[in-house]
Amino acid sequence: MKMKNELRARILGLFDFIGREILDFFEQTGFTILLLFQTIFYTKHVLRKWQEVVKQMYIAGVKTLLVCSLVGVFTGMILALQTGVEMSEYGQQAQVGHLIIASMTREMGPFMSAIILIASVGSAMAAELGTMKVSDEIDALEMMSISPVSFLVMPRVVALSIMLPIVSVYIITLASIGGGVVANSLLHVSYNVYFKHLLKGIHFKAMYVGLLKAYVFGIIISIIGCARGLKAESGELGVGHATRSAVVASFLMVLIIGYIITAFFYG
Amino acid sequence: MIKLINVHKAFNGKQVLKGFNLKIERGESFVIIGQSGIGKTVALRHIAGLVEPDSGDVLIDGVKMSGASSETRKKLREKMGVLFQSGALISWMTVAENVALPLAEHRLYPKSQIDDMVDEKLRLLQLFDARNKIPAELSGGMKKRVALARALMKSPEIILYDEPTTGLDPVMSSVINDLIRQMQHDFNVTSLVVTHDMKSAFHVGDRIGMLYDGVLVQCDTPDGIKNSTNQVVQQFINGSLEGPIKVVD
Numbered sequence: 001m002k003m004k005n006e007l008r009a010r011i012l013g014l015f016d017f018i019g020r021e022i023l024d025f026f027e028q029t030g031f032t033i034l035l036l037f038q039t040i041f042y043t044k045h046v047l048r049k050w051q052e053v054v055k056q057m058y059i060a061g062v063k064t065l066l067v068c069s070l071v072g073v074f075t076g077m078i079l080a081l082q083t084g085v086e087m088s089e090y091g092q093q094a095q096v097g098h099l100i101i102a103s104m105t106r107e108m109g110p111f112m113s114a115i116i117l118i119a120s121v122g123s124a125m126a127a128e129l130g131t132m133k134v135s136d137e138i139d140a141l142e143m144m145s146i147s148p149v150s151f152l153v154m155p156r157v158v159a160l161s162i163m164l165p166i167v168s169v170y171i172i173t174l175a176s177i178g179g180g181v182v183a184n185s186l187l188h189v190s191y192n193v194y195f196k197h198l199l200k201g202i203h204f205k206a207m208y209v210g211l212l213k214a215y216v217f218g219i220i221i222s223i224i225g226c227a228r229g230l231k232a233e234s235g236e237l238g239v240g241h242a243t244r245s246a247v248v249a250s251f252l253m254v255l256i257i258g259y260i261i262t263a264f265f266y267g
Numbered sequence: 268m269i270k271l272i273n274v275h276k277a278f279n280g281k282q283v284l285k286g287f288n289l290k291i292e293r294g295e296s297f298v299i300i301g302q303s304g305i306g307k308t309v310a311l312r313h314i315a316g317l318v319e320p321d322s323g324d325v326l327i328d329g330v331k332m333s334g335a336s337s338e339t340r341k342k343l344r345e346k347m348g349v350l351f352q353s354g355a356l357i358s359w360m361t362v363a364e365n366v367a368l369p370l371a372e373h374r375l376y377p378k379s380q381i382d383d384m385v386d387e388k389l390r391l392l393q394l395f396d397a398r399n400k401i402p403a404e405l406s407g408g409m410k411k412r413v414a415l416a417r418a419l420m421k422s423p424e425i426i427l428y429d430e431p432t433t434g435l436d437p438v439m440s441s442v443i444n445d446l447i448r449q450m451q452h453d454f455n456v457t458s459l460v461v462t463h464d465m466k467s468a469f470h471v472g473d474r475i476g477m478l479y480d481g482v483l484v485q486c487d488t489p490d491g492i493k494n495s496t497n498q499v500v501q502q503f504i505n506g507s508l509e510g511p512i513k514v515v516d
Contacts, residue, residue: 132357132358135353135355136351136352136353136355137355137356137357137358139312139315139317139349139351139355140349140351140355140356140357140414142317142344143315143317143344143347143348143349144368144369144372144417144421145341145344145345145369145373146368146369146372146373151372
């Protein structure tokens with residue numbers, strides 16, 4: 001009888017947990033969507049906030065330059081090695097540049113940029129705004145009739161939506177160079193031939209779809225980071241939870257929205 | 268001027284305010300005392316419109332803050348300044364930028380005029396030399412004074428002080444207490460101070476209210492509170508272990 005009651009309590013506890021998680025998910029999603037609309041509304045203040053936008057662009061772009069460079073070069077080198085070895089069995093290793101630029105512009109460039117900026121910038125936004133929330137700075141802004149959306153969120157979203165396509169192009173460029181080095185040194189493809197095929201592989205549609213993806217990813221990462229930060233609960237644990245959930249949610253949304261954009265243009 | 272009528276508020280099923288009533292007259296300095304975690308800050312946040320009551324009304328100059336539209340709330344907040352417990356200064360801005368923020372963000376005056384107003388407030392609070400420092404470089408007392416300077420920028424009719432002396436040494440506590448009195452006398456500001464520092468409460472309060480079990484169990488002058496026959500009040504002001512007050516979880 002006692003065991004039966006314990007089992008019943010555990011099952012009820014599980015349902016309670018699942019229910020609370022589902023409610024929390026819908027609340028967070030609703031808040032994030034509302035925040036996005038408010039941010040769009042406050043973009044009318046973007047010129048007044050240009051200094052903050054530039055500062056956030058600097059954080060997203062310049063401060064992540066080293067890691068972006070390394071990721072770009074090594075992604076190109078791995079791609080060239082993996083595809084080149086297979087292709088050389090059919091004598092097609094000269095085409096490796098074509099493959100690298102196609103995969104980088106269509107998918108890998110925006111995706112790798114998004115991953116780096118989720119880890120470095122999205123998480124920092126959640127932590128920063130979360131700390132401001134728990135130390136009453138957001139309430140202080142409200143008391144001064146200053147909208148936290150206009151003051152904090154909008155400059156971050158504008159900055160990241162501009163920077164992510166730029167970072168993406170930078171990573172694609174470095175991946176092309178990294179791939180060229182491997183193609184030349186290990187696959188014995190001359191630089192001339194490699195870059196000729198690489199240029200052939202650049203398609204206008206792949207470029208604009210890739211840049212569109214990067215732009216949308218920039219909005220997703222920043223809006224989720226800010227929303228989770230603004231919803232942080234008091235205490236250091238609250239900020240940690242907000243940061244972790246911002247990273248997980250951004251990563252999932254980048255994958256899902258990335259697939260939807262790909263399906264829309266190529267499906 | 269400030270009225271809370273039968274305010275109830277619960278968080279996660281825990282009832283914090285249970286029919287809380289309060290009336291503060293214009294120009295008065297009212298102090299709410301009580302244990303940590305008893306709901307003093309919650310009461311203050313209701314007046315600031317940062318928390319909505321589950322039931323009951325909050326009135327500022329006869330206008331309802333509870334359930335008000337964002338426009339009405341904004342107008343009511345124009346009359347208020349809040350000194351948060353931590354100071355709540357924007358961490359990446361200098362002292363001068365923090366103090367200028369309420370006016371600069373809304374572009375209410377030309378920049379040169381705002382700069383002059385900032386300098387005036389910083390001199391008043393003896394902070395002029397710290398105008399280019401960031402909050403991380405300031406002591407606890409300086410942070411509170413900067414926050415007070417910021418709260419004064421819009422010449423508020425009401426200032427809400429949340430634990431203004433918590434974490435400060437006795438000398439700095441006296442400085443802050445004197446400033447609260449100075450604001451009241453020089454600018455006819457209505458003050459609400461939330462504290463568990465009895466020395467501060469007796470110094471700054473025209474009247475003191477003791478919050479216990481979700482309601483004000485006694486409101487009286489400092490002398491009335493000192494000579495209270497209420498066991499809760501006596502136990503709290505004397506800090507004795509014996510009495511009706513139990514440790515709050």
